[in-house]
Amino acid sequence: MAVHALIPAAGSGRRMGADGNKQYLELGDRPILARTLARLAALTCIDALHVIVPDDERSFCRDQVVDRFGLTKVRSIVAGGVERQDSVRNGLAACGAADDDVILIHDGVRPFFPTAQIAVLAAAAAVEGAAVLAIPAQDTIKEVVAGRVVRTLERGRLWQVQTPQAFRFAVIDEAHRRALAVGFAGTDDAALVEWHGGPVAIVPGSPFNFKLTTPADLALARALLAAGLVEG
Numbered sequence: 001m002a003v004h005a006l007i008p009a010a011g012s013g014r015r016m017g018a019d020g021n022k023q024y025l026e027l028g029d030r031p032i033l034a035r036t037l038a039r040l041a042a043l044t045c046i047d048a049l050h051v052i053v054p055d056d057e058r059s060f061c062r063d064q065v066v067d068r069f070g071l072t073k074v075r076s077i078v079a080g081g082v083e084r085q086d087s088v089r090n091g092l093a094a095c096g097a098a099d100d101d102v103i104l105i106h107d108g109v110r111p112f113f114p115t116a117q118i119a120v121l122a123a124a125a126a127v128e129g130a131a132v133l134a135i136p137a138q139d140t141i142k143e144v145v146a147g148r149v150v151r152t153l154e155r156g157r158l159w160q161v162q163t164p165q166a167f168r169f170a171v172i173d174e175a176h177r178r179a180l181a182v183g184f185a186g187t188d189d190a191a192l193v194e195w196h197g198g199p200v201a202i203v204p205g206s207p208f209n210f211k212l213t214t215p216a217d218l219a220l221a222r223a224l225l226a227a228g229l230v231e232g
């Protein structure tokens with residue numbers, strides 16, 4: 001059984017307010033995406049990386065990230081799609097995995113994922129079909145319609161889900177095919193598996209594994225790194 005990591009990094013980064021794509025912003029001594037890829041590549045449980053970027057950024061990504069930082073585990077640089085779900089589907093089609101292989105799907109803009117949990121996550125996916133990193137919700141979450149609270153959800157049952165998310169290839173490929181056929185859109189990959197009834201296991205994540213979306217996230221990431229509070 002091989003483990004392939006797909007790294008969707010084909011978003012526009014509008015909320016970061018940067019000129020170029022947010023994953024190329026510097027974090028410490030290297031672009032965010034290079035940091036994420038290097039940490040994945042260092043894990044012995046991962047056999048191959050497949051990076052997904054906008055079609056017109058593929059050669060830039062090869063030169064400025066993959067070759068520049070010697071990321072020899074990167075097997076392919078795949079053209080992304082309009083939505084994240086389209087990008088992941090392109091990655092699934094290009095990665096050449098077998099049905100029993102494990103696919104890890106990890107946002108290019110989450111550099112501080114907990115490395116010690118990744119082999120656990122992959123093993124859980126091999127057994128259960130699907131597994132995600134998650135942490136218990138700390139805030140109270142309310143459902144709001146037209147500016148008014150309609151319901152307070154029971155916090156003890158709520159988890160904030162992160163990436164990597166891991167799947168047996170046959171499970172996630174089938175889920176994406178079915179979603180495409182009827183136009184179902186999920187906000188993460190596990191939602192597509194849940195939608196057609198598949199089990200999804202929870203593996204403990206980390207509060208440092210946040211997604212770098214806004215300038216505030218980037219400032220926090222730089223401060224954590226400078227203070228030595230996260231593994232580089």
Ligand code: C5P
Nearest residue numbers: 008009010011081082083084087108109
């Ligand atoms: O937009 P969001 O913050 O949810 O993006 C999460 C990850 O998905 C980012 O790494 C982003 O580059 C990627 N993405 C993608 N293709 C898109 C949109 C987002 O690969 N069309």
